[in-house]
Amino acid sequence: MSSTPDLTPGSPYNLPSELLLHIFSIASESSQRLSSDLISPDVFLPTLARLNKSFTEVARKLLYTDVCLRSHGSLSTREVLRRFQWSLVVQPSLVSYICGLSYGGDAEVTEQEIKHLADIISRVENLERLRIFGWEQYSLPRLAEAIRSSHGLHALELSVFSLTHAYGGSIFRSLIPFFEMLHGWPDIQELTVHSQTMGWERGAVSADDFTLSKVVPGQCSHLTKLVYRSAEYFEDRHIRAMSTMAPNITELRLSGVLTGMSREELGLALRKWAPHIQRLELHFPNTEADHGHRALGVDDALRGMDNLVELSAGTAYLHVASFARGFNKLEKLQLRVKDDEFDEVIGLLHDARALPRLSELDLWPEKMFPRFHASGLPEACHSRGIALSINGMKTTGPMEGDAGRL
Secondary structure, three states: OOOOOOOOOOOHHHOOHHHHHHHHHHHHHHHHHOOOOOOOOOOHHHHHHOOOHHHHHHHHHHHHHEEEEOOEOOEOHHHHHHHHHHHHHHOHHHHHHOOEEEEEOOOOOOHHHHHHHHHHHHHOOOOOEEEEEOOOOOOHHHHHHHHHOOOOOOEEEEEOEOOOOOEOOOOOEEHHHHHHHHOOOOOOOEEEEOOOOEEOOOOOOOHHHOOHHHOOOOOOOOOOEEEEOOHHHOEHHHHHHHHHHOOOOOEEEEEOOOOEOOHHHHHHHHHHHOOOOOEEEEEOHHHHHHHOOOOOOOHHHHHOOOOOOEEEEEOOOOOHHHHHOOOOOOOEEEEEEOHHHHHHHHHHHHOOOOOOOOOEEEEEEOOOOOOHHHHOHHHHHHHOOOEEEEOOEEOOOOEOOEOOOO
């Protein structure tokens, strides 16, 4: 049998490059969706690209558009980085294809590994998307400088923990230098900071050196998605600065061990964002547990979010009764409730005018959920076509002789 590709009309080897690119793109996206990993290399395109030269030329753009730098097969992450860095040295034209980089460290992240990563980032002039999971503390300054200099970033995700949950040894930056870095990313659209990734450092700039006078209003006006799970050291001035720099947030997720941000400043920031926010998550477990129902009450700010479609919060932030009016577009609600508030929740669900578009309700009880047959909650949800979950686990609908079960 001949190994020469079939180039007759209609053969896949003879399709227009634009059509091949479209087919390869769909296949690549499908393979990525099937993976449950945070960072997953594309295993489909490299195989396809080896079939013939024409496929290689078409696949190259997709292969290098979003590059995954992590261990694969017998190759360690360190070796993947070393080889990719060398590829950019010998074929600098490859840099023009790269728009996104994703790095995931292993159990032990080495200094040389992060130096390779910093060099790769520095070579990519048009970098738009960057995801980093894990680093090594002694080479971190070089990495941080490479990231700071990537002025065209559209999306940035940072985690001090590697993919194997190994701690990176040092926070990425203290808050003050990080806010200064934000000024260098005028096109940033998505920012995700994972737990314990930001904080204070020894010798950090004093608090008096960071004031609103240094914040440029609307500097990050393109930022629409902010996921900040490292709120351990978030203070009033930080939330105020963020709402000033990035006034157009549509998705906001704030969580962490809150120590220095007041209810008043949180409320003011939420009011600024209220016209735009569609998805909101607020979760500060220590504050909710220590100070009870009204620890961070921001009912008024939340009721002003006319475009809100998804909310994850607790009754430390708003009363159950606050849902009775407004929230007309809310479709998904994850609510942490006190044990004595279930009757209020059921009463709310029996009010036909409350939450008219709600389709999913996930309740997280403070201690123990009462027995279904005594609560009447499944029936209330079933009557309105609302899918009910308890602690993230979906329940069945009401059944004969039982009100429902997990």
